[in-house]
Amino acid sequence: MSSLDFAALAARLVAWHAAHQRVLPWRAASAGARAAYPVWISEIMLQQTRVETVESYFQRWMERFPTVEALAAADLQEVLKAWEGLGYYARARNLHQAAQEIVARYGGVLPADRKALLALPGIGEYTVGAILSIAYNQPEPILDGNVKRVLARLCDIEEPINTPAVLRRLWGLARALVEAAPTGAAGACNEALMELGATICTPQNPRCLLCPLVDACRAAAKGTQRARPVMPPRKQMPHYDVAAGVIWAGEPYRSQLLLAQRPPQGMLGGLWEFPGGKLEASDADLPACLRREIAEELGITIEVGDRLTTVRHAYTHFRITLHAFHARHIAGAPQAIGCQDWRWVDVDELTVFPLPVTDQKIVAALQATAKASSAARETG
Ligand code: SF4
Numbered sequence: 585m586s587s588l589d590f591a592a593l594a595a596r597l598v599a600w601h602a603a604h605q606r607v608l609p610w611r612a613a614s615a616g617a618r619a620a621y622p623v624w625i626s627e628i629m630l631q632q633t634r635v636e637t638v639e640s641y642f643q644r645w646m647e648r649f650p651t652v653e654a655l656a657a658a659d660l661q662e663v664l665k666a667w668e669g670l671g672y673y674a675r676a677r678n679l680h681q682a683a684q685e686i687v688a689r690y691g692g693v694l695p696a697d698r699k700a701l702l703a704l705p706g707i708g709e710y711t712v713g714a715i716l717s718i719a720y721n722q723p724e725p726i727l728d729g730n731v732k733r734v735l736a737r738l739c740d741i742e743e744p745i746n747t748p749a750v751l752r753r754l755w756g757l758a759r760a761l762v763e764a765a766p767t768g769a770a771g772a773c774n775e776a777l778m779e780l781g782a783t784i785c786t787p788q789n790p791r792c793l794l795c796p797l798v799d800a801c802r803a804a805a806k807g808t809q810r811a812r813p814v815m816p817p818r819k820q821m822p823h824y825d826v827a828a829g830v831i832w833a834g835e836p837y838r839s840q841l842l843l844a845q846r847p848p849q850g851m852l853g854g855l856w857e858f859p860g861g862k863l864e865a866s867d868a869d870l871p872a873c874l875r876r877e878i879a880e881e882l883g884i885t886i887e888v889g890d891r892l893t894t895v896r897h898a899y900t901h902f903r904i905t906l907h908a909f910h911a912r913h914i915a916g917a918p919q920a921i922g923c924q925d926w927r928w929v930d931v932d933e934l935t936v937f938p939l940p941v942t943d944q945k946i947v948a949a950l951q952a953t954a955k956a957s958s959a960a961r962e963t964g
Contacts, residue, residue: 601776678706725758730781736813828860
């Protein structure tokens, strides 16, 4: 099998990109130190999230935190609120902390240096490659899901894509390509690879006739495109039932309700939620689970009432069914035992707090029920 002519492939990618790149808000920035901030933010947002979703978040983010300094000076709650709905909230916490380090150590400018970037929270090999190549035009590789797919097809790699040996090979291919890119086009070469994976070399139906790499593509030559990349076997995702309480201080909808803040580290860290937790084998039923969780987390006694709504949600490694119940505070002063903080809040204050997607759905159900009951009162 003939070896790949990386210089020719990189030149074709760069030319294809110049003609076909999509207009995306983070591409508007010029190169250099000023471009590094939007590149960093967009690349972190794009991890695990679709381009269409990221566009509006990115624009709002840049209006709110237009510079590294503005992000560093912001309150973490404000940062989490701006991230609300994007998931993987550690990304937002890391951005905030890294911005503070960039201001303290580098005068607010992202360093153009691999080692210095890797030392910042939340910045890994992939983000380093994006910042150094796209903003600073250094020949550093990028390997996201799109690039892996393109390269695995280009070389018709038959082994599962996640093995250390295949990952090493893919990083090597990505590096060979970017190092062979025409002078000054390292960023364009990387962006072209990502763009090609997103728009032409798509997971299900690659459009090989439109691909600038088709002449060299081994999978296209053998007709194995759809069988590449070889994915590792899917693991069965565990499922958990979770009970959450909309705990009213008094009369539902006419009194305040209790929100709890999750511990700062770990999943959904720092976000606010309707308190509750996972159904255990020892719980008689969901209301019993909720009473136990609330006693453990906040040290109070509640009476569990009607079910408000049920929300199903899939995280990366597990799925949950969240059963939300109305509940009434009976006894005890809330204490932050298993949570970071707690607050009695009015219903119309709920949107001020950064909430996980599941809890935003509980808020929507609360608002819908409140509207329906006030309409019923008016007609009655
Ligand atoms: S020729 Fe087809 S399979 Fe090969 S890289 Fe291009 S789109 Fe992907």
